[in-house]
Amino acid sequence: MKPTFLLLLLTLLLGGPAARAQSGYQVPEYTFRLPEDYIRFEPQVVEAVNWLEKTPAGQQTTQRQAVNKFVFQWLSGAPNVQVQLQKYVADLVKQNPDQLLLFMGGWARYQLRHPEVEDQVMLNVAGLNTLLTAYEAGGYPKSKQLQELLRLRQQNQLPAWVARQLGR
Numbered sequence: 001m002k003p004t005f006l007l008l009l010l011t012l013l014l015g016g017p018a019a020r021a022q023s024g025y026q027v028p029e030y031t032f033r034l035p036e037d038y039i040r041f042e043p044q045v046v047e048a049v050n051w052l053e054k055t056p057a058g059q060q061t062t063q064r065q066a067v068n069k070f071v072f073q074w075l076s077g078a079p080n081v082q083v084q085l086q087k088y089v090a091d092l093v094k095q096n097p098d099q100l101l102l103f104m105g106g107w108a109r110y111q112l113r114h115p116e117v118e119d120q121v122m123l124n125v126a127g128l129n130t131l132l133t134a135y136e137a138g139g140y141p142k143s144k145q146l147q148e149l150l151r152l153r154q155q156n157q158l159p160a161w162v163a164r165q166l167g168r
Contacts, residue, residue, distance in 0.1 A: 025067055027044075027048070027066045027070045028041065030074075032074065032077050035079040038077055042080070045112070046113070048067050049106065049109045052101070054133075056139035057096075057098070057140050068101050071108075075104055080112065080115065081107075083104045085103075086124070086166065102130050102131045102134045103131045104127065105130060106127040106128070107123050107127035107130075120166055121159055124165075125162050129153065131146075132146060136150070
């Protein structure tokens, strides 16, 4: 009986953190009024985008809605992040509009981590990479456009594609 108990205890101890990690990002209590409010929540926004990127669409839908709301409200007034949307992004996400927030979140996360970067191609690529990683995580219908972008990313041609979309 002791070996069985020890095995069960070990399983719970080792499996517990993994189970909690999959349970989701916990949205903090927040109020956005002043620029300082947005700045204070920058680390939580990065965590939220990480969670959205890794959690397959269709899973934990209530949690996903809360996380999306938090990120969107933060993006709406964040003084240190300015996401610029291009027509190509709207075309990519028109079948799955929730993917727009993945693009915007990826852009924001990159801009927070690299505030010195102003290159629109790099910022767009960061947004696309987040969208593509989330697409790979599953839960979205198959998309020929996103499959093609995955191929371009694998061949390190995504920045050149983005540059063409931006008219460069």
